[in-house]
Amino acid sequence: MSFKHAIGLTSALFLSLSLLSGIADAARGGAHKTSGSGSGSLNLVLLDSTDSLAHWGQHVTFNVTTTLSSPYVDLQCFQNGTLVAEGWEGYFAGALSDRIFGLYSPQWTGGAADCTAYIAYQTNQGWQRVASTSFHVSP
Secondary structure, three states: OOHHHHHHHHHHHHHHHHOHHHHHHHHOOOOOOOOOOOOEEEEEEEOOOOOOOEEOOOEEEEEEEEOOOOOEEEEEEEEOOEEEEEEEEEOOOOOOOOOOEEOOOOOOOOOOEEEEEEEEEEEOOEEEEEEEEEEEEEO
């Protein structure tokens, strides 16, 4: 685990916790697509897998297609229903991010998890989600 990714993930986790109320509002309804001014899709890309599976400690990114001008990807990973990692990356020109997510965190020190990535954008009413994809992370 690189120091840059650990700091980035920790910073993203802090940011996401501060935005949690807006995200919770956007998540009501549980659908993969919300009404709003955008649409999109995202596909998982495994960056350092040797067996075509995501594993703890590895890195992923996403191929994102969207009509949004400033989309973000919010990746959330859970173990037994407990959030153990969350990261945000901007997927637009000028975003100060590398679009790479580490499958680890200070709270996630090993083991399997289930993750969901969302394309999200910010509105005056809070964060809105337009698409999602889920995947399992093996130990």
